[in-house]
Amino acid sequence: MKIVTARMRVARALLIAPLMALTPVPLAAQQFDVMEATIPAVHAALDAQRLTCRQLIQSYLDRIAAYDQTGPALNSIQHINVRALAEADSLDAVQRARGPRGSLHCVPVVIKDQIETIDMPTTYGSAVFKDFTPQRDATAVKRLEAAGAIIIAKTTMGEFASRYVGSGAGIIRNAYDPRRNPSGSSGGSASAVAANFGLVGIGEDTGGSIRGPAAVSSLVGLRPTLPLVSRFGMLPANPTQDTMGPMTRTVADAARVLDVIAGYDAADPVTAYSFGEVPATYTAALKTDALRGARIGVLRTRRDTIAGPSTVAAATPGDSAGRRDSPARRDSLARRDSLARVTRAEYTKVRIVMEQALVDLRKLGAVIVDSLTVPVAAGRRVGNDFETEEATDTYFAQHANAPLKTLKEILLTGPVNPWRARGLIAYVGKSTRDADYLLVMQQREAQRVAVLKLMADHRLDVLVYMTYDAPPQLIAADVLTNPRPTDGYGLGDNRGLSPTLAWPALTVPAGFSSDSLPVGLEFLGRPWSESLLLGYGFAYEQATKHRRPPTTTPPLRRGR
DSSP, X not given: OHHXXXXXXXXXXXXXXXXXXXXXXXXXXXXXXXXXXXXXXXXXXXXXXXXXXXXXXXXXXXXHHHHTXXXXXXXXXXXXXXXXXXXXXXXXXXXXXXXXXXXXXXXEEEEETTBOOXXXXXXXXXXGGTTOOOSSOOHHHHHHHHTTOEEEEEEOOSTTSSSSEETTTEEOOBTTBTTBOOOSSSHHHHHHHHTTSSSEEEEEXXXXXXXXXXXXXXXXXXXXXXXXXXXXXXXXXOTTTOEEEEEESSXXXXXXXXXXXXXXXXXXXXXXXXXXXXXXOGGXXXXXXXXXXXXXXXXXXXXXXXXXXXXXXXXXXXXXXXXXXXXXXXXXXXXXXXXXXXXXXXXHHHHHHHHXXXXXXXXXXXXXXXXEOOOOOSSSOSOOOSSHHHHHHHHHHTOTTOSOOSHHXXXXXXXXXXXXXXXXXXXXXXXXXXXXXXXXXXXXXXXXXXXXXXXXXXXXXXXXXXXXXXOOOBOOTTTTTOSSOOSOTTTTBOTTHHHHHTOOEEEEEEEEOTTSOEEEEEEEOSTTOHHHHHHHHHHHHXXXXXXXXXXXXXXXXXXX
């Protein structure tokens, strides 16, 4: 595994070097500050001829070369688009001849390496597919490029869309503290956008993989209503949960990207549900007074599976006093007590940020309905282990040049990260024809009705909660080798409600914890409420201005 990772890092370095040698960084590019640049700022500079597309793309390539494998070594970039500068030249020619190509003219986009590109490999975070280049582009890629965007790079990801490590690239690191995880599995996209390696990013969200990485990277992350954005050309995990969406530094840029990728695609028939639900532009909702009169329900119940409400409530110091327990039980209780103390301390860091966020929402005119509880469907946890093998096998059967065609074959090859292999093996042999799959679908529908009832009873427009109730935890030393690493991944995770419901959710920067780690506030809405969510997020963002870039990747010095 280490040999494969090192080889891929060298390959990425070799791809970057010729680009840098081809064209020195022009002075004009140095004068345009790509740090925290927005789509309108780039377009204004291009229109005023203060910047060329080539200069802009070169500036981002320089930042990748400076910080991704050296310095903080975020390891967020899987592949550089070797044609990026040539594409920039073409767009410069288009602009000179007839103006911008589209609404994303010369916008450098980084996309998760789960999404197919015909001119770059698509690895899914795995060494198994390190040399696999699809023979088609994903629909989202086609739409981005048709709007004038340049796919500047593919980003690293948790192997087969889980966590933040994989055999294909190793460990992805948080831009704000490289010792900590960037959440997953779109951690590479998040770290890259946070560090200004691209202007905007695209992630994928099955259980929270857009919103989690965005939250811990001081970014905006939107998981859209499931049928809104085409998944064609994206490796599925659970098709009744999978979607993709924007990861950006501003709400306005997220709206602009959504304008381009949203809508019906015959290649992904489920998107037919979106017909008639897509506005002329999501940017129309971006108003600073959007929160005035909004009725917002607050969820405080902890939903993570590491230290959920039952664990934290039960695990109080000394709760084993007076019992005649075995040494093993006493040791187990002691470890539980220790986990509870750590959990309470970590949760307190985020709870302070949450209370301030609620104060700010009230100041902006929102009506807060506090401390609501979402009823959970009775019976087994509302999860889904039944779609993955079928969906994976069907997907790879579409690719004549794929090195392996089934989930079983992938797991038998050996290089898959031990943690991910342990998770995937549990899906083998299960299918949507199993009786338990019907129970999962029934429980999901019961959950939707329960949440709709809660919102109707309280006349709520949206629900809010913290994307994570705790800051991102330290990366364990054995995370690449241990099938059960003790890295605290998922502590405080509240992302699961939106995928269960297949409803949209938007996370926005809410500030920083006492240890200077980003915290995200998440808005959850009914189906097709993206405009509402973006409007609320925009009003909150403009009033609070919480986003700030990581200190690990500062502006490059002139001549660097």
